Amino acid sequence: MALPSQKTELVCGTSLEKWELVGSGGFGHVYKTRHKDWGFDVAIKILNEGVCPFNSYLPHSSSFTKLCDEANHMDKASCEFVLRRYGTYQGYPPGNTTSVQHGIVMEFMGRGSVQSLQEEVSGPLPWPLAFRLAHQVALGMTFLHSKNLMHGDLKPSNVLLTMDLNAKLADFGLSRVSTSALNSNRETTGEIGGSYKYMPPEAFKASYEPVRAFDRYSYGILLWSILRGKEPYPTASYALVELRIPEGDRPCCEEIDKMKLMVDGLEELVDLMKRCWDGSPFKRPTFQGCLEVTENVLTKHEKGIHKAVLDVSTRLESPNSNQPSWAFNVPLQTPEQSESNDTVDNKMILTKTKRSSTQNSVSVSTKIMSDEDKAKFVENNRAELIQRVIEVMAITEELGDMVNPEAYSCVEAKATTQAQMRVLYSGPIRSGGVVVKAAFYNALKKHHPELVKRLGG
Template sequence: MELERPKFESVETENLEKWKLIGFGGFGQVFKARHKKWRCDVAIKLPRDADGDIELCEEANHMAQVSFHSSVLRLYGIYSGYPPNGGQKIQLGIVMEFMDRGSVQTLLETLSGPPPYPLAFRLAYEIAQGMNFLHEKGILHHDLKPSNVLLDGDLHAKLADFGLSRVSTSVLMNSKEMSTVKGGTPEYMPPESFDPLYEPVRKFDIYSYGILLWSIICGKKPFPDADPGLVKVRIPKGDRPPCKEIDQTKAEGLRELVGLMERCWDGDPSKRPDFGECDEITKDVFSKHRAGIHHAVGQVMKKLDSQHGNQYPDTCGPPGVNHEMRGQSESNDIVDARTEMQNMQLDHQQSNTSSPSGFTAEMPASNDTLDIPLQQNNVSSSARNLTEHEKAAEFVDRNRKTLIQEVSEVLAIAEELGDLVHPEAYSKIRATRTSRDGMRELFDGPLRSGGRRVKAAFFDALKKHHPDLVERLGG
């Protein structure tokens, strides 16, 4: 049966120039390109293969229903043509608005903490506005998190990534279409979603919004050091990100926002508010700080420009892509030294952290919750973490020649590394003719510049894709 394509404006290859890979992930790649006639930059999301065309068209259809809202990423059309390094087959893609300032995730990473309160409160309000619009249009986002909230040139928030979204017919009841929905990001998923028989409803997004609010206010990821398997166990038992570190007296309205996030992540879905109420509360909180927004945005943009050499980061956001874009003007030796120092600082910070998992029980937990030894299921100390990294790095360095010769799943391993592999390096690996050439690119690029952290991640991916080889080499 021929695929029924969405009826959108068609964008052909001859209309585009200056292609640049800016992101990649399990679904495919994202490029930045210049549209010759429109005279503006656009983002183009391409699926990995033809099997992704159906999902891509479904995503475009969902975007088309909501992309005219100011807090939702705008859909321009459907790409059809032969993209760079795309082979001899015509590919379909989604042509979207290009976002100058990356995502909330890249913002928090660049600032190494939360944005000023006026900006944080505006982000909370704009995200609630966009999500309320989605729900009113019957669309469930299903993967709300910092990397899927993009920022324009003035740091206004826009929702992106509709790859997991589905049609919802009511607040508490599911449509048949949603019965096969799987996926999401564990740290942002509600406790009921870890039941294998669970079918997502709108309260799923409300929970995710509560965790997202915490990330914005605290300026970091929830449960940063916890094993994903442990997250899936502890969240249903009542664990949530810690709110004790938030000084609710620091800003007017902060107490109300913390109260809202705690209601959003309530273990009982029926007790969570809807996005209409979230919109009202966040609107009121932001109104108390509206006068300071221009100064706050100016401060943040000045820091972003200084971090990126007075240039916008080439990041745009669709689903599951690598958002980490860093300049490559520094020599490898400088990058090696700087990365190694950062790893040492990270190890030192972890050695002074009392709760390595980042969990705190915000609600009463059953007795069996206390029987799960967090220290044994995760890294218990910086000494152990450092030893594991050192062992992995030593294994990778010692077996470089053999790994280059025998590792065949190079692209899959590069994808496992995610943000640790720069898109330009990934593009080079993908373009190599043989697995040996791909491994050489991996060793000469990410494994050389990334230090112990990347080598440890590479070692973990290697164990997954080549367990026999790792065992034979004594890993």
């Protein structure tokens, strides 16, 4: 097994200080630490002795062998969108004073991963940022495949983020050199690995040998996760996924499909997502083909990147806020478009074009709102309130007799907050006039003050 590339140096434990454990698992541990000479933080990945997720067919495999593999893969795939390796660690990490251990010295990514970001903001990201992440992952994977490597474990936790929320691919513990580089017609890479929710249907067969189409499928599921802001099949066991994915089941696209004709470029990205998770490996587009789509979509939203990053960063710095300061799946529409939507789901999309052009500069208003102003606020922000209000039942209870028992039972019976809000809007709020809308506004301000403030109320 080749040693790690000599272009990066050996980093001894004496060069490091301020150790902090930031991650751990079956593979081992990841630490954040400060390099004394370099003056900045780095990440150290140290594998547990005896853990060998790949190359187990070698008679004398070891954690050092695994680290050599991963380090060499990182060097080979080094680019702007892949995590950079600074060197190889050797020393005594915290809690170990008996044996020298080896590790990889890497960039420290201050914003964690896409997974941790989703957990912190509790929902989807602003469209411009989501589209940029989709494009940057495609760029990293295109470069990786161009080097005859595959990732094998593409998922939100392995897409790390800089402080500016730019994406870099990480965790090449499951990477392989594609044997297509050795004149094989099958892009065989050795061994199944990765999280089961992101595995293609063919990977559940015992005889399967991973190929680059594996990564293309994973990218499709990852796109869904980026757009929806959560993990697919949150409660599904391995056995259920193993059974249903080969049968054609995929993550639910109902919410995304509602928006794809109203968010510029989203329809193209959704089409790409579904082609990537096609049941046939041969029908999945290459990452070069993915890039054509993601780059085109991103160009439509580049002007919104700065604000999207600022909004998310502000949200991360104010974790006690009830709601994020952006709207998911709420595009602007004209009044004519709103009136043309006859179904309950589409009818919730109302015009917001009457809102001031300065709506992004939210300030505290000292004026006293009349009941008519409150009612107008409730009407003009219907679509976003349906998507964002989570204390639906608490607000419904505060409305008291304004919501009759039959309507209350109907609201309570709905499984999601969005469905509850749609019932509330289509019944008591719509029929109750200014008085009910003003009361709804007051309850909303009590339970979601940050949301009301952001919307100018």
